[in-house]
Amino acid sequence: MSPRLDETRTRIAASTKPSAPDETGVTYAPGTEGLEDLPEIPPFDEVGALDARALSKTLFARLESLPEGTHEHAYVRNTLVELNLALVKFAASRFRSRSEPMEDIVQVGTIGLIKSIDRFELSRGVEFPTFAMPTIIGEIKRFFRDTSWSVRVPRRLQELRLDLAKATDELAQRFDRAPTVDELAHRLGLTNDEVVEGMAASNAYTASSLDAQPEEDDTEGSLSDRIGYEDHGLEGIEYVESLKPLIAILPARDRQILSLRFVANMTQSEIGEELGISQMHVSRLLSRTLVKLRKGLTLEE
Structure with a gap:
């Protein structure tokens, strides 16, 4: 208390x-x-x-x-x-x-x-x-x-939530369906953006638990089951996009070695057999190419 x-x-x-x-x-x-x-x-x-x-x-x-x-x-x-x-x-x-x-x-x-x-x-x-x-x-x-608000919102939006609730009930009875944003805006003398803002603020009144059980007709499971996971692959997009112009200016053989090594996942010996050169020569070429790309990324930063 x-x-x-x-x-x-x-x-x-x-x-x-x-x-x-x-x-x-x-x-x-x-x-x-x-x-x-x-x-x-x-x-x-x-x-x-x-x-x-x-x-x-x-x-x-x-x-x-x-x-x-x-x-x-x-x-x-x-x-x-x-x-x-x-x-x-x-x-x-x-x-x-x-x-x-x-x-x-x-x-x-x-x-x-x-x-x-x-x-x-x-x-x-x-x-x-x-x-x-x-x-x-x-x-x-x-x-x-x-x-009672789970998230504190301005007084203006609190009052707008009440006006929207009343207008929604009135229009739903009149049209026998849920009113549109345009209809609510016309009824309250507001702009569509203000109505949308009020609807978004209404979501802050109560907070649902992530473990709340779904409704009987809800086949998507609890809210926690629908939350997206962290995609670690997104972390590499920036590097891939930065490498594209650097790879494009490499000699054709260096680009082919990179493709065989990191796309086809071939070993250095297999690459040497594919290109008709020794595994040691493949290692030197690959190391030189990686150093060049690394320097290019460092200079861009």
């Missing part, structure tokens, strides 16, 4: 543990003296939706009358957070199919709940759940946007 989420949990839990009853038998949380006129709040897991809404209105009214930075303000604010955590869990349930742990999603949503509590005003006549839900969901989506 990230330090940011741990800090959120600590901040929410602060000042909410009740102290022992005083001589009057009344139990207070630390710093809650002067809040005796608030209604008795049952355990948070036993509060229904309607009760939580009614209690929240009372607490919001009291929160507006308390100065920030006081123990009383912190206690009422933290109580509101605990009282409305059901909103966060409901919003987080929409993202249960994501790979992130649900506990992290809930705590990120709780950050959105805290922001909503700090911004909410009773005088506007809006119900708190209606006001808070967009902020909670927005905070969760921002979390996924910042952490």
Whole structure:
């Protein structure tokens, strides 16, 4: 779990543990003296939706009358957070199919709940759940946007991926087939290059394992089976191309010796019999030719 989420949990839990009853038998949380006129709040897991809404209105009214930075303000604010955590869990349930742990999603949503509590005003006549839900969901989506991409891409391309997904679904339903790049570009008012760039960026959202099992109708095997191997023969292409003009200016007999030795794979004795010269003479001619070619390559470099 990230330090940011741990800090959120600590901040929410602060000042909410009740102290022992005083001589009057009344139990207070630390710093809650002067809040005796608030209604008795049952355990948070036993509060229904309607009760939580009614209690929240009372607490919001009291929160507006308390100065920030006081123990009383912190206690009422933290109580509101605990009282409305059901909103966060409901919003987080929409993202249960994501790979992130649900506990992290809930705590990120709780950050959105805290922001909503700090911004909410009773005088506007809006119900708190209606006001808070967009902020909670927005905070969760921002979390996924910042952490879920396998490869980090610019914000512009992240947003373009969403626009392309929506446009693709709309056009696929209209045409009963996958839309073309031209159709997507016309629908979004973009150029074809921008659409292609957005499609390429979409591949960075998730990374597939090289050992991932193929689909049932996939006959090509896993991704690792389709990755090309290193062709060591490519290393010699540069030398071959560099040698071609040097070999072309050699005498005909030297070119023939090179061909018989390195193309036909004949021994020096066999080459001598083929040309009617001794094996020792073939060795001298071959050595002289190789030295000449080596010098030619060195001078070119």
